[in-house]
Structure formats: structure tokens, C-alpha cells
Amino acid sequence: MKLAVMVNEGPYTHQASDTAYNFIVAALAAGHEIFRVFFYHDGVNNGTRLSTPPQDDRHIVNRWSELSKAHDLDLVVCVAAAQRRGIVDPDEAKRNGKDSDNIAPGFRISGLGQLIEAGIQADRLLVFGD
């Protein structure tokens, strides 16, 4: 089955990102296709490479980046939600006059159209959040 996933909460504060990750790992292992993972609301905070959790805890951001690399996952961060919360790629930094970027490897910033398209293209859209 072709699945799309939406993650609406940030890392550590809320379990949504962990559950989405675990779901995707299981879905891939079962042979399903992940069309796209879309990060919205505070979910965009999953895409900062500046996160430094304690060493005895899981590294949620790196885990997403590694999963993306291993399975060629499309991890999309909503641009409008990202701008509010300070998640920035090099293009956005330039456009908005910021002194740096912080997007993690494997993530890209794009518009909400990517979420709607995922809803249309996928057999199921799964939403993780409150």
C-alpha cells in the first residue's frame, strides 16, 4: 500500500514523532511504500540538525535523517510552519536575511501543497499528533 504520513508534534515533548517513526519502520518492513512524510505545526522541529539530546536517549532528528537515507524517504517540512518556528534551509536563510540555517540532512522545506498532494496520491494518509 502507498502510505503518506503527517507528523504534527515536535520531538521529545510529544510521542507523535516516535510513533510515526516506529510505524514507518514497521510499514517499510512489511513491504509498504511511504510516499511522503510531512511535518506540520510543531512537527517541523523534528527537522533541526542543532538538536543535541542526552547521549543515553534516542536522537530523534538523526533517526529521521538516517531512515530517509536508508529508504530514500521524502521528509518535507512545511515552509509556513517552519518560518514561524525558525527551521531554515540555505535558501530560506538567504530569502529572509537569516545568519544561518539549521535544516537536518534528508529534510526539505516546501509548501502545504505537498501535504494535499500526498493525501491525493497515497492510498492512506496517517496523522500523528494530538
Add this chain to the structure above:
Amino acid sequence: MSETKKFMYINRRPPYGTVYPLEGLEVVLIGAAFEQDVCMAFISDGVFQLKQGQDTIESGMKNFSPTYRALGDYEVTRIYVERESLEERGLTEADLMPLTWEDEDDDWAEKPSIQIVSRTQLSDLLEEQDVVFNF
């Protein structure tokens, strides 16, 4: 993209305590460009999002309620409000903004977008959907 799916956007939170309603509305407006079969539902404290006369000056929050009036121009013409949720909060349809849309097949007649539906009716509508977002 020729495929058309049924999209429902459910709103269940009060308008200003969190950013979900504002960002949820942004999804609806962007989604309108994709020409899908779209409707919205307002349940629970979400019915407060449609209340008339919202004033956010004292709280410093952005009053985005005028945006709901633009939904008709985005061809979002079916806005379901759950009757029980209104009643539980002491509200009636008269407390809500009069949202309308213009029907091009009926000489651009202005028609109401809001439909008050029962919890049971809403449950049936939910059953019909292909894609459900809830904010």
C-alpha cells in the same frame, strides 16, 4: 491530477489557545487549489472558531476570524457545525458568522455555507471521506 477525493477538515479546538486552528485554516486555503471535494466540520470547542464578534486585541493574538468569510471564494461551500456541540456550549446558529458562497450555476445566488448537523449525521459524513485532517 485527475483523481478527486473527498477531503474533510475537522476543527475541534477553540480559536486562540493554540495555533492549530490558524494553521489548519491555512491547509484548507492551500488545499482549495487542488479542486478536490472539500468540506469542513466544526465540533467540540471548535464551534467557537465561527463565533461572531471575535476580539483578540487584549490577548495580543492575531484575529484570523475574517478569513473564514473568504472560504466561499475558495469554493469551500460545505461547512458542517455539530448541533450538540453548539447546544452544550449555550450557542445557537445566530451566534455564528453568516458564512456564504455564490452559486455560479444559480445566477451567482448567495447561499449559506453553514449546515447545522447532528452528531449522528456528522458520523455518517465522516464515514464517506477519503482524507480526514483534524486540527
